[in-house]
Amino acid sequence: MKDKQSLPPRGRKISLVTFNVKGSPLFEKETYKRLDIIGLALNNKRDVDIVNLQEIFAYYHLYLLRKKMVDFPYCVFKSFIFGPKGGLVTFSKVPIKKVKFVSYPNPKIIKKLFLGKGILINKIRDSMTYILNTHLTANRDNDWSKTSRFYPIHVNQIEKLKKTVESIKSFDYIIATGDFNISKKSSLYKKITDEMQMKDVFKKYNSPTFHQEFMSKGERSNRIDFVLIKNRKRWKAIKKGHLFTKGSLPKKINKGFSSDHIGLQVQFNLESKYE
Secondary structure (H helix, E strand, O other): OOOOOOOOOOOEEEEEEEEEEOOOOOOOOHHHHHHHHHHHHHOOOOOEEEEEOOOOHHHHHHHHHHOOOOOEEEOOOOHHHOOOOHOOOOOOOOOOOEEEEEEOOOOOEEEEEHHHOOEEEEEOOOEEEEEEEEEEEOOOOOOOOOOOOOOHHHHHHHHHHHHHHHOOOOOEEEEEEEEEOOOOOOOOHHHHHHHHOOOEEOOOOOOOOOOOOHOOOOOOOOOOOEEEEEEOOOOOEEEEEEEEOOOOOOOOOOOOOOOOOOOEEEEEEEEEOOO
């Protein structure tokens, strides 16, 4: 008998969240408090099935989240030295399994050992739907022009992501989400949509996904988190929204916000026949 939580036949609605939790400073009580609040808030969202999180750098951070997210029995990540590899973790209410973790190229050995950014590839059990969770290198200059020192890094990472998506030969849907650290206003954005042949589910939205309060003076925040989909069968986003947009903490704690990022939530109607 198949697991009743697996995606049933045609017309199944699946709701997904992506959110960078800001996993630093690593060993401060304020970070622990924020993770408690994030975990509880996500667990209380009854309409969410899958959560892709970024910046879960330590196993203790993962422990705090799992303690709160009790309604998500599936927790997928790649084990690494001090915590989940790449800080990437996927929580799910539907049966989901890890396919593999693909690392982004990083010539600096120290960063590769301790940060290990990449792509966590998951597959919803008994389906042809893949869920990718990723986090690209942060652009600390807020400059996405071709002369930026981060431009070649992002180009290489996008190429790796593109090849990873192309390596999945048999699928109905590939949904890639995460903190891309790429401005929607930049030419790099076209590389993760046009060149990768993936649709931006929030294409019509231009509001930032990074809180302005964390920007340096004179700089403006950007839309850098995305939900992308590549499909061979019909789909429709029937509900889209933003999470953790307002402060809920004292100003002295992370400027009052749960994270420096804003979460994205989308509910899909995946019109695919599952076995």
